[in-house]
Amino acid sequence: MCTEMWCVRSWPEGIKTRIWIPEINLADLTWNVKIVRMISRLVQPKILNALSRQAAVALIGPRQIGKTTLALLIAEKSNSLYLDLENPRDLAKLADPVAFLQQHENKLVILDEIHRLPGLFPVLRGIIDRGRRKGIRVNRFLLLGSATLDLLRQSGESLAGRITFLDMTPLSILEVKNNARDALWLRGGFPDSYLATDDSESFSWREDLIRTYLERDIPMFGPRIPAETLRRFWTMLAHGHGGLHNSSKIASSLEVSSPTVHRYTDLLVDLLLLRRLVPFHINTKKRLVKSPKVFVRDSGLLHALLQISALDDLLAHPVVGGSWEGFVIENLITSAPTRTVAGFYRTSGGAEIDLVLQLPGGKIWAIEIKRNPASSPSRGFYEACQDINPARKFLVHSGEGIFPLNWEVESVGCHHLANLLADASV
Numbered sequence: 304m305c306t307e308m309w310c311v312r313s314w315p316e317g318i319k320t321r322i323w324i325p326e327i328n329l330a331d332l333t334w335n336v337k338i339v340r341m342i343s344r345l346v347q348p349k350i351l352n353a354l355s356r357q358a359a360v361a362l363i364g365p366r367q368i369g370k371t372t373l374a375l376l377i378a379e380k381s382n383s384l385y386l387d388l389e390n391p392r393d394l395a396k397l398a399d400p401v402a403f404l405q406q407h408e409n410k411l412v413i414l415d416e417i418h419r420l421p422g423l424f425p426v427l428r429g430i431i432d433r434g435r436r437k438g439i440r441v442n443r444f445l446l447l448g449s450a451t452l453d454l455l456r457q458s459g460e461s462l463a464g465r466i467t468f469l470d471m472t473p474l475s476i477l478e479v480k481n482n483a484r485d486a487l488w489l490r491g492g493f494p495d496s497y498l499a500t501d502d503s504e505s506f507s508w509r510e511d512l513i514r515t516y517l518e519r520d521i522p523m524f525g526p527r528i529p530a531e532t533l534r535r536f537w538t539m540l541a542h543g544h545g546g547l548h549n550s551s552k553i554a555s556s557l558e559v560s561s562p563t564v565h566r567y568t569d570l571l572v573d574l575l576l577l578r579r580l581v582p583f584h585i586n587t588k589k590r591l592v593k594s595p596k597v598f599v600r601d602s603g604l605l606h607a608l609l610q611i612s613a614l615d616d617l618l619a620h621p622v623v624g625g626s627w628e629g630f631v632i633e634n635l636i637t638s639a640p641t642r643t644v645a646g647f648y649r650t651s652g653g654a655e656i657d658l659v660l661q662l663p664g665g666k667i668w669a670i671e672i673k674r675n676p677a678s679s680p681s682r683g684f685y686e687a688c689q690d691i692n693p694a695r696k697f698l699v700h701s702g703e704g705i706f707p708l709n710w711e712v713e714s715v716g717c718h719h720l721a722n723l724l725a726d727a728s729v
Contacts, residue, residue, distance in 0.1 A: 342478055342494070344373055345637075345725070346471050350445070351377070353467040354411070358431045359444040361417070364471030365575045365601075366520060367512060369494050370447045373471070374413045377445070383411040388419040400426045408434055408443075417446040418524075424461040431465050449520070449574065470575075473497075473601050476634045476718050477725060484701075484718070488630050489614050491603015502613050509607035513537075516576070524574060528567065532557065536567050540577065540597055541608035545625035547594040548579070568597070576600060580632065583646035583659040585691055592649040598629040605629065627674045631699055631717050632658055635670065638721040654686035659693070662727060669693035670720075671712075676702030680712055 346362070350373070353360045364370050371387075378385055384407050386393040396403050400423055404412060408430070417423070431443055446466075473492020476484060490496045490505040493512065499505035517530040517537075539553055550564040557564070571577040580596040599605035605626055611617050617626065635658065636645050644661040648654070648669075658670040669691065671684045680698050688696055688711075696712045699720050708714040715723075 342474065344369065344471070345475065345478060346469060347373060347377070349469055353469060354442045354445065356441060357465070357467045358434070358441060359427065359446060359462055359466040361446040361448060361466055361468045362471050363448050363468060363575070365473075365493075366449050366516075367493050367495060368471055368473055370471055371415055372494075374415065374445055374447055378411065378413055381411050381442075382409065383413060385413045385415070387415045389416045394420070397423065401430065404430055408437075408439060411442050411445060413445045413447070415447045417448050428461045428465065431462070472633070472637045473603075475637045475721070477638060477721050481718065485614055488602055488627070489606060489611075489617055491601040491606070493601060493603060496603050505603070506607060506612040509603050513604065513607060516574070521570060521574065524570065528570075532559075533567065536564070537571065537576075537599075538608050540568075540571075541599050541605050542622070543597070544605055544622060545596055545598055545628050547592065548597045549594070576604065578629075578633065578636075580658075581646050583648045583656075583661075583691070589654070589690065590651040592651065596647055598632065600629075600633055602626055602630045602633075624674065627701070628657060628672045631672045634717060634721050635660070635699075635724060638724040640724070640727050643724075648687050648691060650687070650690070652686075653683045654690060655681070655683045656687045656691070659691065660724075666695075667691060667693040668695045668697065670697045670699055672699050674701050676700040676714070676716075679708070 350360060350362060362370050362374070375385065377383075386396065388394050388397075397420065404426070414420075414423070427444060434440065434443060474487060474494060474497055475492065476487065479487050479497070487497060489502065490499065491509065493509070496505045496508050496512075499508055513534075517534055521528065521533060536553065536557060539556060543549075548568070550561045550568070554561045554564045568577065568579070572579050576599065578598045578600045580598065582592055582595065584591060599608065605622075606612070606617060609620070609622060611620055611622075617623055620626075632645075636643070639645070639660055640663050642663045646659050646661075648656040648659050656669045657672040660668045660670065662668065669684070669688050671680045678698065678700060680696075684696075697720060698708055698712055698714045699717050700714065701717065703716045703719065705713055705715040705719050705723075
């Protein structure tokens with residue numbers, strides 16, 4: 304094994320990036336480095352817990368989100384084997400998967416880009432079942448994937464009762480320093496974008512990622528779609544970020560059918576690039592909005608699609624309110640306990656709640672989202688709360704702390720509310 308070390312380059316605003324340097328002489332470095340811990344990811348203890356009670360764990364998240372880095376960190380602390388199924392050499396090792404994997408039955412086998420070999424799932428089922436008969440029941444396989452629908456379908460058919468699914472999101476507000484939250488909002492949570500040397504480099508990285516999705520990843524997962532058409536579609540969704548999804552209007556602009564727009568939307572949702580926030584329904588005589596809201600999940604990708612590269616430009620852009628709303632929604636849903644149901648509430652009469660969270664156990668939290676800490680809830684928010692009768696009501700903003708705004712609504716910073724939700728998970 305080669306000599307190795309993990310080093311960190313310090314960037315402006317106290318941001319650090321972790322770099323692996325194999326067989327290196329420190330005298331050869333052209334910039335100063337110091338060894339520190341990498342950014343701690345909130346999903347890591349969940350992975351370790353799931354592996355301690357289940358044979359297989361599937362970690363699902365967009366490309367370049369840090370799944371491989373986290374898996375390798377877990378591998379460093381256990382007897383493990385890592386295979387990248389996009390690497391022909393690693394793929395060739397699985398020409399006879401049963402024979403190869405049986406040689407490593409006492410190791411945690413990490414299979415990266417598992418969607419590349421969908422025929423492997425029935426094989427894993429047999430290996431897991433044989434291991435169980437030998438008393439080897441947990442910590443067998445960590446599967447990394449980039450698309451939820453395909454992976455859920457393929458694995459669900461073969462590994463039911465043998466696999467746990469976990470989502471890995473971009474960096475969240477609970478994983479960065481307080482003084483870097485604006486950078487997280489502007490650049491998004493893809494680690495290479497967030498940790499870039501400056502905003503210009505971050506913007507270029509996101510542009511490259513979008514191009515890679517359009518030209519390579521999306522055609523691999525779905526029907527062949529012209530990259531330019533899909534980029535126009537994605538950009539249209541960015542301009543309507545946080546609004547009600549109107550497939551007919553989009554179809555007319557793209558000169559395609561509404562079912563085609565639905566397929567495009569489903570594909571981007573499946574690739575974890577879009578969030579479709581559905582209406583929260585209750586028994587009421589009022590007419591409720593039935594269309595979902597659609598958000599570009601990563602704020603950095605949203606800003607790249609809209610050609611926003613600097614914070615000053617973002618603050619002056621018409622999308623600033625919708626961008627902040629989507630940023631808050633992603634962070635709160637990411638922080639919420641497993642099995643939390645998220646939606647929004649809107650009636651035809653104007654009563655509206657930006658985010659409704661139904662926590663495990665049935666308690667409902669109603670959340671109004673404003674960027675300005677001095678804001679007050681709208682009249683429509685109070686009317687909507689009368690309809691759904693939430694246990695707690697929040698006005699969430701970009702400031703700090705929590706205090707009662709009035710006798711029924713709590714004013715709270717996004718970071719503080721994310722912490723409250725994370726504590727509710729314990």
